[in-house]
Amino acid sequence: MDRRELLRRLLAAGGASSLLQFLPSMPAHADTLDAPDTWQSQFDASTVPWKSGFATPRGDLPRTAARVRGRFPAAVGGTLYRIGPAGHDLGGQRYHHWFDGDGMAHRFVIAGNSVHHQGRYVATAKRAAEMRAGRRLTEGFGTVFQGTDEVTAPDRMNVANISMLHLGGELLALWEGGSATRLDPQTLETRGIKTWRADLAGVPFSAHPRVEPDGTIWNFGVSSNNGLLLLYEIASDGVLRRADALPLADLPMIHDFAVTDKHLVFLLPPLVYDIKRRIAGASMLDSHAWRPELGMRALVIDKKDWKRQQMLALPVGFLYHIGNAWEEETPSGTVIHIDYPRSDDASSLFANTREVMRGVLAGGANPRLTVASLNLGTGRAAQVELVAEAEFPRIDPRSVGQRHRHVIHATNPLGGLPMLSAIASTNVESGASQVFSYGKQAVVEEHLFVPDGRGPGWVLGTMFDCAQDKTVLSCFAADALTDGPVAQATLPYALPLGLHGTFVPI
Ligand SMILES: [Fe+2]
DSSP: OOHHHHHHHHHHHHTOSSTTOOSOOOOOBSSSSOSSOOHHHHHHHOOOTTGGGGOOOSSOEEEEEOEEEEOOOGGGOEEEEEEEEEEOEETTEEOSSGGGSEEEEEEEEEETTEEEEEEEEOOOHHHHHHHHHTSOOSOOSSOOOTTBOOOOSGGGGOOOOSEEEEETTEEEEEOSSSOOEEEOTTTOOEEEEOOSSGGGTTOOOOSOOEEOTTSOEEEEEEEGGGTEEEEEEEOTTSOEEEEEEEEOTTOBOOOOOEEOSSEEEEEEOSEEEOHHHHHTTOOTGGGEEEOGGGOEEEEEEESSOTTOEEEEEEOSOBOSOOOEEEEEEETTEEEEEEEEEEBSSSHIIIIIHHHGGGTOOOOOOOOEEEEEEEETTTOOEEEEEEEEEOEEEEOOGGGTTSOOOEEEEEEEEOTTSSSEEEEEEEETTTOOEEEEEOOTTEEEEEEEEEOOTTSOOEEEEEEEETTTTEEEEEEEETTOGGGOOSEEEEOSSOOOOOOEEEEEEO
8 A cells, every 4th residue: 555545544534634633632631530539549558568569660760780699591691671651640640540651661681690770761742741740631541630631642642651672773662552662772761753654653553563583573553543453564674664554343452463474363352442432531441342242353364465354253252462373274274373361351451450550459350371273264263261371471482473382471360469470381282381480479570482592492571579579580491480590680679560571682
């Protein structure tokens, strides 16, 4: 599609005078939340042991040495970048959803028995303006404060807090509903918004791009108000090859997707955007309705010709993330295998991730690792739920889109703590897991697989040790998780619980 056509399609769908005008004009929110808002005082008064995980660092965190036990293997020598919501409260107001907070980027520089950490808020336009004002000026993904400004473009809400992509010597802090934000990989200083092409300025670029072994990057974006699914293909040098905007009926919240040799694969939970709710003043989150009658749709798109699409049906469910997908030829046609942590519904998004902001655990269903098969020949889809509870699935980056056997993921929910407490490597073909539990006072964050030549590789990730009130970085042998970490680095403080990261070797 040429640029003129993309522009035409976006404008026609949105009826907007500018590509940036993706959200409908609506009155400034006057009375969305009950007054007085007590979330800040509730959180301040909370004595839960995991409180630091949702606290707001007052400023950037300067380079600090960690206490290291053991020695980090040479293959994990480099930098682990992580990011997550961190700026949760400002001027006596506290966001009501974990995903709302201003993003803070982290770099863990690892070299043998030395680890240094640095944290820096992403200086988004939203954060810069609100820090100057000393109060929230624009709503968050799940919170609409009284008297906030009209949202005229997605990036007005952009908090750059979900994930990171290292590309062409630049570090991108990714959000879901707007632009990527460019950071300096050495200093984490914010350089500005990433514009892939002039006519794509401000267009949603999601937080889970897929990087193929040859470096090709695929990503998508969801333009909710326009009913459009945006697709991106980017060369390994960071140059955009293609972008398009495809209409998609009953457009849901889509957080992740997958690629195979020949296809892009979307699992579409029935959490569907309802523009009427949005116009009535609901947050972006609360503008989504659970419509189980839609089931879980699986949209498969031909990589070469994005107009060639097939929709398959899976049982109703909800997901944030996908581990991996790959395809094989069978006598009945091409079969795509795809694994993902599946929940029965989206209650975690509306309850757990909201209530933690005032120090409350809402509980709810825990996702289980599920392996689906999509037969493009017969049009039939089926799935098997494995035993393992799972979130934050990651695989060997050399296997993206190819057959893989192991998924690294957090697992093992314990009562009394948010999120999960152990790390696992699960064989998606046999269902067998190796598990290492960090103990009853640990909240596990995402762990990555770090390749090491032909060896089994390493598992690298952070957890929040509530007993010590500190964040700990651990490294495991990928084939011996149950043996425990080969090295650990303990920071002298706890970081706000984060979402995703990327490892860049030296
Ligand atoms: Fe994510």
